[in-house]
Amino acid sequence: DAGVTQSPTHLIKTRGQQVTLRCSPKSGHDTVSWYQQALGQGPQFIFQYYEEEERQRGNFPDRFSGHQFPNYSSELNVNALLLGDSALYLCASNTGGQNEAFFGQGTRLTVV
Amino acid sequence: AQTVTQSQPEMSVQEAETVTLSCTYDTSESNYYLFWYKQPPSRQMILVIRQEAYKQQNATENRFSVNFQKAAKSFSLKISDSQLGDTAMYFCAFLPKYIFGTGTRLKVLA
Structure with a gap:
């Protein structure tokens, strides 16, 4: 079992650009959540996808959007990148709303 | 609004000793889950232990146990027989609102 896999592991983008991050959930999991973790902080919930629909959303602007595919994998898109978007982006998967989430190793995004 | 507070930014403990990390939360929900990562x-991020709010018994996983005080909205993590591999950031998390605390950096000293 490969667990939750994220790609790429590191990424450098220029302010104003757009970025797409990818996540494959743990085998058997149908729910994917995305988090932003700034340096020295706890993860902040961005949104959650289930059955290809956004089910919950945290306090993030519309520049942050996502998608879930029929195979349950997911993408996080961020448009018009700001310097403040530099962070570790974590993907987590689970089954059902209350079960513990399994996390990937994250994508370190640096905006310059 | 739900909040999760970890008031200890950093802690250290000698190898083989016991340490307790604190977490308090605020919610009006009656059915929720608490996690330590x-x-x-x-x-x-690796799951350490989980606690269902409806369960009165404190969760235990090997060297890790929690002290869950629902009325006080407190959820502390006790690590017994600390090992060097326990050195990490520890986050308390609340579901269903997917809220994490700011973390406690734990260093286990040889």
Whole structure:
């Protein structure tokens, strides 16, 4: 079992650009959540996808959007990148709303 | 609004000793779950232990146990027989609102 896999592991983008991050959930999991973790902080919930629909959303602007595919994998898109978007982006998967989430190793995004 | 507070930014403990990390939360929900996650320098968040709010018995996983005080909205993590591999950031998390605390950096000293 490969667990939750994220790609790429590191990424450098220029302010104003757009970025797409990818996540494959743990085998058997149908729910994917995305988090932003700034340096020295706890993860902040961005949104959650289930059955290809956004089910919950945290306090993030519309520049942050996502998608879930029929195979349950997911993408996080961020448009018009700001310097403040530099962070570790974590993907987590689970089954059902209350079960513990399994996390990937994250994508370190640096905006310059 | 739900909040999760970890008031200890950093802690250290000698190898083989016991340490307790604190977490308090605020919610009006009656049905919720609490988790402790560990994040080592490798960045991957690893589940340590979970507690269902409707269960009065405190959860235990090997050397890790919690002290869940529902009325006080407190959820502390006790690590017994600390090992060097326990060195990491520890986050308390609340579901169903997917809220994490700011973390406690734990260093286990040889």
